Amino acid sequence: MSALFDLPNHPSLPGQPSPPRNPASAALLDDLNREQRAAVTHAGGPLLVVAGAGSGKTRVLTRRIAYLLGERGVAPGQIMAITFTNKAAAEMKDRVAELVGARARAMWVSTFHSMCVRVLRREAKTVGLGSNFSIYDADDTRRLVTIVARDLDLDPKRYPARTLAMHMSNLKNELSTPVEATERAGNDLERRVAEVYTAYQRRLEQANALDFDDLIMRTVEMLQTYPDVAEYYRRRFRHVLVDEYQDTNHAQYTLVRELVGGAATAEAAPEANAGPGPAELCVVGDADQSIYAFRGATIRNIVEFERDYPQAKTILLEQNYRSTQTILSAANAVISRNADRRDKRLWTESGEGEPIVGYVADNEHDEAAFVAGEIDALCDSGQYGYSDFAVFYRTNNQSRVFEEIFIRLGLPYRVIGGMRFYERREVRDALAYLRVLANPEDTVSLRRILNVPKRGIGDRAEACVATYAERERITFAEALRAGARGEVDLLNSRSVKCLAAFVELLDSLHELVERGDEIAEILEAVLDRTGYRAELEAKAHDDPQDASRLDNLTELVTVAREFTEDAATLQTLEEDEGAPEPGSLEAFLERVSLVADADSLPDADDGEDADEAEQAEGTGMVTLMTVHTAKGLEYPVVFGTGWEDGVFPHMRALSEPAELAEERRLAYVAITRARQRLYLSRALMRSAWGQPMANPASRFLDEIPDAVVQWRREEPSPRGAGSSGPSVASTWGRRTGGDSAQAGLAARGMRSTPFKGWQETPAMALQPGDRVNHDKYGLGTVVTTEGTGARATATIDFGSSGTLRLMLIGSVPMVKL
Numbered sequence: 001m002s003a004l005f006d007l008p009n010h011p012s013l014p015g016q017p018s019p020p021r022n023p024a025s026a027a028l029l030d031d032l033n034r035e036q037r038a039a040v041t042h043a044g045g046p047l048l049v050v051a052g053a054g055s056g057k058t059r060v061l062t063r064r065i066a067y068l069l070g071e072r073g074v075a076p077g078q079i080m081a082i083t084f085t086n087k088a089a090a091e092m093k094d095r096v097a098e099l100v101g102a103r104a105r106a107m108w109v110s111t112f113h114s115m116c117v118r119v120l121r122r123e124a125k126t127v128g129l130g131s132n133f134s135i136y137d138a139d140d141t142r143r144l145v146t147i148v149a150r151d152l153d154l155d156p157k158r159y160p161a162r163t164l165a166m167h168m169s170n171l172k173n174e175l176s177t178p179v180e181a182t183e184r185a186g187n188d189l190e191r192r193v194a195e196v197y198t199a200y201q202r203r204l205e206q207a208n209a210l211d212f213d214d215l216i217m218r219t220v221e222m223l224q225t226y227p228d229v230a231e232y233y234r235r236r237f238r239h240v241l242v243d244e245y246q247d248t249n250h251a252q253y254t255l256v257r258e259l260v261g262g263a264a265t266a267e268a269a270p271e272a273n274a275g276p277g278p279a280e281l282c283v284v285g286d287a288d289q290s291i292y293a294f295r296g297a298t299i300r301n302i303v304e305f306e307r308d309y310p311q312a313k314t315i316l317l318e319q320n321y322r323s324t325q326t327i328l329s330a331a332n333a334v335i336s337r338n339a340d341r342r343d344k345r346l347w348t349e350s351g352e353g354e355p356i357v358g359y360v361a362d363n364e365h366d367e368a369a370f371v372a373g374e375i376d377a378l379c380d381s382g383q384y385g386y387s388d389f390a391v392f393y394r395t396n397n398q399s400r401v402f403e404e405i406f407i408r409l410g411l412p413y414r415v416i417g418g419m420r421f422y423e424r425r426e427v428r429d430a431l432a433y434l435r436v437l438a439n440p441e442d443t444v445s446l447r448r449i450l451n452v453p454k455r456g457i458g459d460r461a462e463a464c465v466a467t468y469a470e471r472e473r474i475t476f477a478e479a480l481r482a483g484a485r486g487e488v489d490l491l492n493s494r495s496v497k498c499l500a501a502f503v504e505l506l507d508s509l510h511e512l513v514e515r516g517d518e519i520a521e522i523l524e525a526v527l528d529r530t531g532y533r534a535e536l537e538a539k540a541h542d543d544p545q546d547a548s549r550l551d552n553l554t555e556l557v558t559v560a561r562e563f564t565e566d567a568a569t570l571q572t573l574e575e576d577e578g579a580p581e582p583g584s585l586e587a588f589l590e591r592v593s594l595v596a597d598a599d600s601l602p603d604a605d606d607g608e609d610a611d612e613a614e615q616a617e618g619t620g621m622v623t624l625m626t627v628h629t630a631k632g633l634e635y636p637v638v639f640g641t642g643w644e645d646g647v648f649p650h651m652r653a654l655s656e657p658a659e660l661a662e663e664r665r666l667a668y669v670a671i672t673r674a675r676q677r678l679y680l681s682r683a684l685m686r687s688a689w690g691q692p693m694a695n696p697a698s699r700f701l702d703e704i705p706d707a708v709v710q711w712r713r714e715e716p717s718p719r720g721a722g723s724s725g726p727s728v729a730s731t732w733g734r735r736t737g738g739d740s741a742q743a744g745l746a747a748r749g750m751r752s753t754p755f756k757g758w759q760e761t762p763a764m765a766l767q768p769g770d771r772v773n774h775d776k777y778g779l780g781t782v783v784t785t786e787g788t789g790a791r792a793t794a795t796i797d798f799g800s801s802g803t804l805r806l807m808l809i810g811s812v813p814m815v816k817l
């Protein structure tokens with residue numbers, strides 16, 4: 001226990017139950033503190049457990065379930081437990097199964113959304129849905145709103161889809177129907193939103209689809225409209241337990257009430273003939289971890305619990321069992337800046353622990369390399385296995401950089417939430433084209449794209465070609481060309497024409513490869529000339545998913561562009577025998593397949609063998625996820641990345657006090673996931689939407705006391721005035737070491753990355769004739785320069801090392817002489 005947040009005399013509750021004599025239940029209660037035990041054994045009225053991060057709230061829920069099953073004779077089928085993420089649900093189920101065995105399977109442990117899907121699929125007929133209804137995610141929703149708004153002739157500048165979707169979602173979270181929304185609309189925006197909402201619901205219904213918010217709202221409506229259905233669920237679930245109660249919104253709150261039957265009690269339902277009586281309710285939460293206000297979550301539900309449920313009992317937990325004091329100090333320092341919160345007195349017995357490690361990276365690639373390097377080193381030291389590590393980022397799109405470096409270094413990892421980029425259909429289609437261009441004989445890819453997009457080469461034509469290839473003992477590609485010349489029997493003339501057009505298309509694309517066009521250009525040509533993009537664009541008006549496919553293709557073009565840019569700065573000197581030429585289409589495809597190959601790492605589909613192997617080795621995989629997804633979880637070592645103003649806190653929050661408070665709670669969540677070691681990093685430059693941006697340090701970093709952070713690498717101080725290139729000194733906040741940066745960094749034992757100092761300016765200013773010294777290629781003379789800003793490049797003659805074209809932005813290990 002240590003200095004900052006000690007509270008040795010934590011209060012105990014009166015009338016504590018002592019552990020029962022039954023040895024089995026003693027085991028269930030043994031390793032709990034008094035307050036936890038009180039919560040586990042509490043019977044009867046509604047129970048609220050409020051406590052800070054890592055104080056054992058979830059453990060209380062899990063134990064309580066085991067206790068209900070083991071000691072109170074409750075059947076598994078009578079238990080409904082609600083968690084915030086699917087991962088948390090799976091973990092809770094596992095933990096209960098460890099305690100009570102396989103019968104845990106009959107419990108319902110799920111998220112609100114999955115629970116509602118389950119109920120609605122069962123009751124589809126009652127609510128007039130086809131049981132195969134589809135579910136639109138947030139992205140689909142926004143795109144459908146765009147379509148609806150366009151149909152209604154709304155000016156997208158004045159009424160952006162995102163805003164409309166948000167307001168609509170708020171209405172649903174408040175359980176307002178389109179009719180109610182229309183009646184209550186008091187101003188122009190509200191009227192527009194109501195119109196969109198009405199039209200949107202009609203479209204959803206036609207598509208037999210529900211969005212996320214509907215899942216909850218429809219379930220609530222059903223329970224309120226059909227008392228016998230509600231009765232069925234109330235009889236069935238005698239125990240309702242909710243984790244992360246601080247993140248429930250009004251709709252979810254109402255759903256819980258309907259399930260428990262508390263509302264009926266409040267409205268003084270006649271005693272006689274009443275249903276089964278309210279179920280036992282147990283909710284746990286922490287107002288400081290409320291991070292879903294954007295989905296209408298309100299801590300009102302915690303604060304007012306005792307008013308909502310007059311018989312309620314509240315239990316506070318104050319001992320933290322998860323983190324070191326250092327980590328708690330950082331967490332407390334950040335969260336205590338929020339106004340209007342109840343101060344908490346978390347304490348721990350686990351000691352100071354390791355200092356928090358801070359790292360200032362040159363850019364996001366450097367940051368990812370640092371993270372990967374640390375994981376590697378800590379694993380090598382034998383202290384940790386891969387599964388002990390988690391890497392957090394603020395938004396999903398930040399995962400790709402980590403995925404790529406992990407792949408390259410062979411670090412096993414998994415991404416929670418968000419589909420792997422290279423698994424997506426459109427990405428695979430586009431890559432199949434490139435594969436065929438790189439290798440015309442790639443039959444699998446060729447057959448994949450043969451009729452994608454549709455071009456009149458049906459299954460029958462394909463079969464004829466395949467048969468001909470087999471008979472003539474030639475490749476499929478050769479047979480295809482024969483078909484295009486009309487030499488394959490049984491092909492009708494229309495098919496021959498289509499094949500000929502396809503072959504011609506491939507040939508024309510192949511010319512671009514021969515000509516040495518950049519990969520991004522080739523890819524663009526593929527998407528345009530095949531009509532792939534046009535087809536998606538046409539369909540995007542009706543199907544929101546097609547619109548997101550277009551975005552993914554744009555992202556793939558960016559990947560290709562970055563690859564070429566990287567290659568320009570890359571080691572031509574380090575060529576492996578037989579490796580494809582750097583920057584070539586082949587090299588690109590090789591790199592991509594390595595990344596995509598991650599799919600076949602354990603856990604994807606290798607099934608049990610891989611699991612066993614993993615367990616045998618005891619190393620597992622590094623987990624990558626957003627902070628939102630990480631809520632409720634814990635890891636021995638946590639990397640908080642992208643701690644930059646504009647990234648985390650999110651850009652949106654910078655000018656919005658309420659949103660900033662929410663981002664701060666998110667930072668509190670991030671920090672308190674760590675058990676032993678915490679790393680916090682940021683990058684000086686980060687590409688966002690294709691543009692490199694210089695981001696200042698996250699204000700949350702500044703809020704953490706210096707005493708608990710050890711900076712492994714600080715921000716380099718800009719060299720004296722007059723150095724080449726415009727300075728970005730204005731964005732370089734505190735922590736700027738006053739020392740000569742290079743020597744200072746070396747002295748602090750900086751790892752592999754060479755010092756980049758002032759080269760971190762937006763682009764190095766060079767002119768033909770300038771002399772430079774490159775870390776790797778040595779002395780050189782600038783021959784020509786091209787482009788500006790992010791596109792700035794220079795062709796430099798390095799004498800015996802060759803003449804190279806280099807990017808002048810990002811981590812260029814080179815100085816001008």
Ligand SMILES: Nc1ncnc2c1ncn2[C@@H]1O[C@H](COP(=O)(O)OP(=O)(O)OP(=O)(O)O)[C@@H](O)[C@H]1O
Pocket residue numbers: 031032033036051052053054055056057058059060286289320321322631632633634672
């Ligand atoms: N009485 C206890 N003795 C030992 N370990 C405990 C005890 N209570 C909780 N723990 C451990 O402390 C860690 C944090 O517990 P838990 O995840 O239940 O906390 P939480 O309050 O739900 O945290 P969060 O707010 O992040 O959801 C877990 O590893 C848990 O097993």
Ligand SMILES: [Mg+2]
Pocket residue numbers: 057058059243632
């Ligand atoms: Mg928890």
